Amino acid sequence: MFNFLSKLSWLFFTPSNLLILLTLVGAALCWTRFARSGRSLALAASGLLLAAGLTPLSAFVIAPLEDRFPDWRSGPRHPPQGIIILSGGVNTEISEKRIYPLELNDAGDRILALVELARAYPEAKLVFTGAIGSFLGGTGGEADEVRAKIGAFGPDPGKILFERRSGTTYENAVYTRDLVRPEPDQRWLLVTSASHMPRAIACFRAAGFDVEAYPVDYRSAPGGWSSSREASLGLRRLDVAMREWIGLVAYRISGRTKELFPGP
Numbered sequence: 001m002f003n004f005l006s007k008l009s010w011l012f013f014t015p016s017n018l019l020i021l022l023t024l025v026g027a028a029l030c031w032t033r034f035a036r037s038g039r040s041l042a043l044a045a046s047g048l049l050l051a052a053g054l055t056p057l058s059a060f061v062i063a064p065l066e067d068r069f070p071d072w073r074s075g076p077r078h079p080p081q082g083i084i085i086l087s088g089g090v091n092t093e094i095s096e097k098r099i100y101p102l103e104l105n106d107a108g109d110r111i112l113a114l115v116e117l118a119r120a121y122p123e124a125k126l127v128f129t130g131a132i133g134s135f136l137g138g139t140g141g142e143a144d145e146v147r148a149k150i151g152a153f154g155p156d157p158g159k160i161l162f163e164r165r166s167g168t169t170y171e172n173a174v175y176t177r178d179l180v181r182p183e184p185d186q187r188w189l190l191v192t193s194a195s196h197m198p199r200a201i202a203c204f205r206a207a208g209f210d211v212e213a214y215p216v217d218y219r220s221a222p223g224g225w226s227s228s229r230e231a232s233l234g235l236r237r238l239d240v241a242m243r244e245w246i247g248l249v250a251y252r253i254s255g256r257t258k259e260l261f262p263g264p
Helices: 002-013 015-029 035-054 057-066 109-120 141-153 169-180 194-206 231-254
Strands: 082-086 125-129 160-163 188-193 212-216
Touching: 002 015, 015 035, 015 231, 035 057, 035 231, 057 194, 057 231, 082 109, 082 169, 109 125, 109 141, 109 188, 109 212, 125 141, 125 169, 141 160, 160 169, 169 194, 169 231, 188 194, 194 212, 194 231
Parallel strands: 082 125, 082 188, 125 160, 188 212
Antiparallel strands: none
């Protein structure tokens, strides 16, 4: 139910969707006795759309999330005993209907990291976790798609454990913990988008699963100073950032995590 409600509410409160809706509402009000308020609303909402899309605003919003955990590759590299890849890097709707092995989305660095790490640490246990992507739930989804097609990129799917039930980051942590039963002295890497890493780490810590952050899929330069030549890219970056900030608060309030903004 939490998964369903969070996805449904986000459909309406995604910043880009909300700003477009407010612009249209304001324009409609211009033809009523609330014309003055409508013009103000339309101008404010459309101005925010342009600011979010074409200025560094969205980069400044996402940068604190992405810079929270350092790049694992920048420190000493001790071989891990296990590597966990969070789902979210495959466009399953398209991938299932196309011949090409896997159609990656804008978080596809997660799949590239799977390939890279499988080659670098062949003795480490590999886990791909996450399946449910629709409102109505189900099992399989992205995990089944990766299992069927990842072999074309090199890794042997028979050597990867696939967790096929989870639909939220909290469930990723709980179900993966139950699947692998990690030992206290083992080193596990957690691979997910840099902006998603704080919430993911908070969930795994709450589940009692100690992992090391391996962030990928950066959308901003260090410090946050980067703009977009296309408004759609800036708006997408703002949507991703706000989803994570809201998710951090929602998970903490709901008791799924014990930290509001975890750090290294």
